[in-house]
Amino acid sequence: MVSLKYLLGFATLASAARKLSIFRGTGQIRTLWNDGNHDDLGCLTDTGLWTSDETLCGVFEAARHNISPSKLTAFTLTSAAGPCQLHGARFTCEPGNEAYEFGTWPWPNSVPGVECLRWGQYGLMASFGRNPPSPADPPQEIHMVSSIEEGKYVWLAWAEL
Structure with missing residues (x-):
């Protein structure tokens, strides 16, 4: 028999996937599989x-602006844990971070029709743990892919709250 928590988790994932939008305002960072039907494989914590585990999904603020003179769109991300940036290739949000200016990755290099986070020329993410983690697993670090990770690689997308 399937548990209610299991079913509610899928309902939450489906609802978040329907609200994918541009990086602006308050939202969650969703992890979308880079292949197949681009399944929503979870989220990032604060x-x-x-x-x-949907109960651990963080809430982020995305401040969007244009970078002059090129007029490219950029945004910063902040959570209750602090400003977000990449340390080496690892995504992190913590006190003392300088808010990094992220950009978006244009299709066809990511998920068609969905803004995906970009850092320089990189954007595809994975973990050295299980990809994706199961709801029973503790949250795991996520970093830019180095092509040695096993499992599914993901793009980071925005679900407006």
């Missing part, structure tokens, strides 16, 4: 860790 500290920038990857989880598929």
Whole structure:
């Protein structure tokens, strides 16, 4: 028999996937599979860790602006844990971070029709743990793919709250 928590988790994932939008305002950072039907494989916690336990999903603020003179769109991300950035290739949000200016990755290099987070020329993410983590797993670090990780690689997308 399937548990109610299991079914509610899928309902929450489906509802978040329907609200994918541009990085602006208050939202969650969702992890979308880079292949197949681009399944929603979880979210990031306030500290920038990857989880598929919906009760641990963080809430982020995205401040969007244009970078002059090129007029490219950029945005910063902040959570209750602090400003977000990449340390090396690892995504993190914590006190003392300088808010990094992220950009978006244009299709066809990511999920068609969905803004995906970009850092320089990189955007595809994974973990050295299970990809994706199961809801029972503790949240795990997420970093830019180095092509040695096993499992599914993901793009980071925005679900407006």
